[in-house]
Amino acid sequence: MSTATQAPRAQAPRNYLNADYGWRSWLFTLDHKRIALLYLVSVTLFFMIGGFFAVLMRIHLVEPQGALVQPETYNKLFTLHGVVMIFFFMIPAIPAVLGNFLVPLMIGARDLAFPKLNLLSWYIYLVGGIFTLYAALAGGVDTGWTFYTPYSSTYSNTQVTAVAVAVFITGFSSILTGLNFIVTIHKMRAPGLTWYRLPLFLWSIYATSIIMTLGTPVLAITIFLLALEHLFHVGIFSPALGGDPLLFQHLFWFYSHPAVYIMILPSMGVVSEIIACFARKRIFGYKVVGFSSVAIAVLGFLVWGHHMFVTGQSVYAGLIFSFLSFLVAIPSAIKVFNWTSTLYKGSISYEAPMLYALGFIGLFTMGGLTGMFLASLATDVHLNGTYFIVAHFHYIMVGGTVMGYLSGLHFWWPKISGRKYPNGWAALSAVIIFIGFNLTFFPQFILGYLGMPRRYAFYPAEFQVLNVMSSAGASILGVGYLIPLIYFFWSMRYGPVAEANPWGATGLEWQTSSPPPTENFAQTPIVTEEAYAYAAKEETSGA
Amino acid sequence: MPDVHAEHAQIDHTGLAHQFEDLDQQQDADTLGIWLFLVTEIMFFGGMFAAYAIFRWLYFAAFAGGSHILDIRLGAANTVVLLASSLTMALSVRSAQTGNRRALVVFLILTMILGGVFLGVKAYEYNQKFVEHIVPSLDWAPEGDVLARLAPGGLNHAQLYFFFYFAMTGLHALHMIIGMGLLFWLVLRARKGSFTPRYFAPVEVVGLYWHFVDIVWIFLFPLLYLIGGRY
Amino acid sequence: MSHQIVPLKTYVLVFVSLIGLTLLTTAVAFVDLGAVNTVVALVIAFSKMILVMLFFMHLRHSGGLVRIILLAGFFWMALLIALTMSDYRTRTWISPPDAWSITAPPTHP
Numbered sequence: 106m107s108t109a110t111q112a113p114r115a116q117a118p119r120n121y122l123n124a125d126y127g128w129r130s131w132l133f134t135l136d137h138k139r140i141a142l143l144y145l146v147s148v149t150l151f152f153m154i155g156g157f158f159a160v161l162m163r164i165h166l167v168e169p170q171g172a173l174v175q176p177e178t179y180n181k182l183f184t185l186h187g188v189v190m191i192f193f194f195m196i197p198a199i200p201a202v203l204g205n206f207l208v209p210l211m212i213g214a215r216d217l218a219f220p221k222l223n224l225l226s227w228y229i230y231l232v233g234g235i236f237t238l239y240a241a242l243a244g245g246v247d248t249g250w251t252f253y254t255p256y257s258s259t260y261s262n263t264q265v266t267a268v269a270v271a272v273f274i275t276g277f278s279s280i281l282t283g284l285n286f287i288v289t290i291h292k293m294r295a296p297g298l299t300w301y302r303l304p305l306f307l308w309s310i311y312a313t314s315i316i317m318t319l320g321t322p323v324l325a326i327t328i329f330l331l332a333l334e335h336l337f338h339v340g341i342f343s344p345a346l347g348g349d350p351l352l353f354q355h356l357f358w359f360y361s362h363p364a365v366y367i368m369i370l371p372s373m374g375v376v377s378e379i380i381a382c383f384a385r386k387r388i389f390g391y392k393v394v395g396f397s398s399v400a401i402a403v404l405g406f407l408v409w410g411h412h413m414f415v416t417g418q419s420v421y422a423g424l425i426f427s428f429l430s431f432l433v434a435i436p437s438a439i440k441v442f443n444w445t446s447t448l449y450k451g452s453i454s455y456e457a458p459m460l461y462a463l464g465f466i467g468l469f470t471m472g473g474l475t476g477m478f479l480a481s482l483a484t485d486v487h488l489n490g491t492y493f494i495v496a497h498f499h500y501i502m503v504g505g506t507v508m509g510y511l512s513g514l515h516f517w518w519p520k521i522s523g524r525k526y527p528n529g530w531a532a533l534s535a536v537i538i539f540i541g542f543n544l545t546f547f548p549q550f551i552l553g554y555l556g557m558p559r560r561y562a563f564y565p566a567e568f569q570v571l572n573v574m575s576s577a578g579a580s581i582l583g584v585g586y587l588i589p590l591i592y593f594f595w596s597m598r599y600g601p602v603a604e605a606n607p608w609g610a611t612g613l614e615w616q617t618s619s620p621p622p623t624e625n626f627a628q629t630p631i632v633t634e635e636a637y638a639y640a641a642k643e644e645t646s647g648a
Numbered sequence: 649m650p651d652v653h654a655e656h657a658q659i660d661h662t663g664l665a666h667q668f669e670d671l672d673q674q675q676d677a678d679t680l681g682i683w684l685f686l687v688t689e690i691m692f693f694g695g696m697f698a699a700y701a702i703f704r705w706l707y708f709a710a711f712a713g714g715s716h717i718l719d720i721r722l723g724a725a726n727t728v729v730l731l732a733s734s735l736t737m738a739l740s741v742r743s744a745q746t747g748n749r750r751a752l753v754v755f756l757i758l759t760m761i762l763g764g765v766f767l768g769v770k771a772y773e774y775n776q777k778f779v780e781h782i783v784p785s786l787d788w789a790p791e792g793d794v795l796a797r798l799a800p801g802g803l804n805h806a807q808l809y810f811f812f813y814f815a816m817t818g819l820h821a822l823h824m825i826i827g828m829g830l831l832f833w834l835v836l837r838a839r840k841g842s843f844t845p846r847y848f849a850p851v852e853v854v855g856l857y858w859h860f861v862d863i864v865w866i867f868l869f870p871l872l873y874l875i876g877g878r879y
Numbered sequence: 880m881s882h883q884i885v886p887l888k889t890y891v892l893v894f895v896s897l898i899g900l901t902l903l904t905t906a907v908a909f910v911d912l913g914a915v916n917t918v919v920a921l922v923i924a925f926s927k928m929i930l931v932m933l934f935f936m937h938l939r940h941s942g943g944l945v946r947i948i949l950l951a952g953f954f955w956m957a958l959l960i961a962l963t964m965s966d967y968r969t970r971t972w973i974s975p976p977d978a979w980s981i982t983a984p985p986t987h988p
Binding site: 691728871 | 932952
Binding site: 340 | 665666667668669673676677680681684685687688689691692693694695696698699702703706707784785786802804805807808811815819
């Protein structure tokens, strides 16, 4: 990349970070870039809280009879780990941090379509988070993040209503963010920026926003019905009174399955950007990759029944859902093939963002392939409710989404902060995370296949070795996550000042200074070339 | 660096937000935004409709029995009231388009009054349910003629019907109350002269929301009041 | 998006039609058409909705994007209802296999 020169620290040019000072300028900001940073701080905090619950769980599981807590407490730990991680980290992380920061920049706009709604989204998210923390401190919840009835509606005496209210509220943050992105991408693109010139990150954000807007309201009504049932016991989910617990599951999973695509699609978008930049090549099959994002969004709504194969759901419905679940794997596979083809004969360099992106491709593929076992009705009967499932979704969510998130943070950090971080430490932590992650979760595939149930506070003694391996891996993973925290903070004060385009990447966000001025661009840019014109860059710059 | 602000000063930018190039783009974005929000509302009510559809199919007799206890005249009258409020809302948007400030305020207030009538009738209907002791969980003790009509379909299943009655009309009423608040805000702004024929997006946006709430009721009326026929 | 001003007459005509349809659907409820009662009620409700959307909500002048988005919303809701309903409708079509009858009978009493 470019040689690092120490620019004089005397007078930094006016940018969005130094445009105004004081807590009011941050908490009442309408600037999408500042709101992105507000989200960055809060999602990091919730990641640590959710991670803390996970640490307690893995310590507890070192012993077959449980090493740390009572079974009732263990139930609360895995519930809160799931609730906090999914609703307060996984779903908002890339859209609300990277999406908020980059969407206007990537399309050449001054801000999103609705800046006030954007700030409101953050406050809504905070209120939901505070409710959740209150519930955690006031006794916790032990229903699992899936809130299955009738346990959650009739029998549990934990803070079900509080968490239900929290999730209900937080959903609106998601809905408003998705709405904002859709309108912005439709109506505010710079002159010359046609749909087929958009960076693929924006295609994936757009597809994600479709899911956020269409799916989250169903979660809201489901939680609303659950809360009513918890309070009034009319019986919609209670067989004794003529209700059906499966109705809750249908409504819940109608959102919660597409929700996992909310979590993975933006990460895939990041990977497309990174692969193109660090292979110095346009993405192979641009249109196919773009449309595959939309296909995942649409097909993702048709498969929710695969979470209910063993619940007593109709076998015929199960057949349909199984078939559709196989179909939804296809667009994801297409992306993997296209990334690989992009890498072929590219000039690859192995900076930290690329290491994370390559890790993503391998780990996401493993997670996705293991999903095929679960989509298949017969094998799912054996694997459902076991650690195989836990390993499957962690490979996708942590090996996939979190790696993609870190990849994006490392890629755009110079743009966001105006500083560079030490690449040696960044590469090292990427490797530590990769090793720690696999050590944590690969044993869980084996555990699940051998029959260890999930959500259990104790297990047969013959599973101890694998559990200890998993817990050891978790501690390595934790170290891996801490290192970037340190050097990102360090870089804000001591990191070399970043130039406008330290990676030599394409994309409008790199055409403005690092960090950008508040209004993003001095003049509205005009776009005349395709999205990943790296070959043209090579010819003109002779780099 | 050209001074972008000097150029803009000559054109009328009443109400133009800084992120947009011109009022047309802003109005386009506002309109798209509210329609997207209405789509989220479709999915929100849709989940409730899905649950309703399942239980209606499972326990049709109980749902029909419960439905026949509702006062069809009040339901029909309320439907007419709400449709009228949609008319006055559409006329208020039209008044904003033509720059007629007085008419705009009058029609907004009329819309509020009609909305209030609707809510008043609903309050009366809810109270009737308490009188007849057919409020699920809170006051469920049907007796006499009401009990005779609900018993054949199963009392538990009848309670499910009334759960949906209260949940669906209650959710709808909540949306109406929010709508009334939005209308009140519009009246205040309209009286101050905030809206011109070039800039009246808030009126249009609230109007779309109001019509949507009306459409929900257009479906709630037959789905709750007209189950199974009353012959 | 409406730059066009809809004539007053159109609004009133639409309103009168809506009232007419409301009276119609109420009247039909007193006639025994069996299962068709529900169909008629929904068709009428649907027509009222179309009238409100096209004229009161200016959908006629709103352009393709809004219509696609609206269609997507309705389609998604239909998906939710239909696929969920398909479980309930087909649950009794086949009984799940009884594992114990396939293998040897259980040894405990």
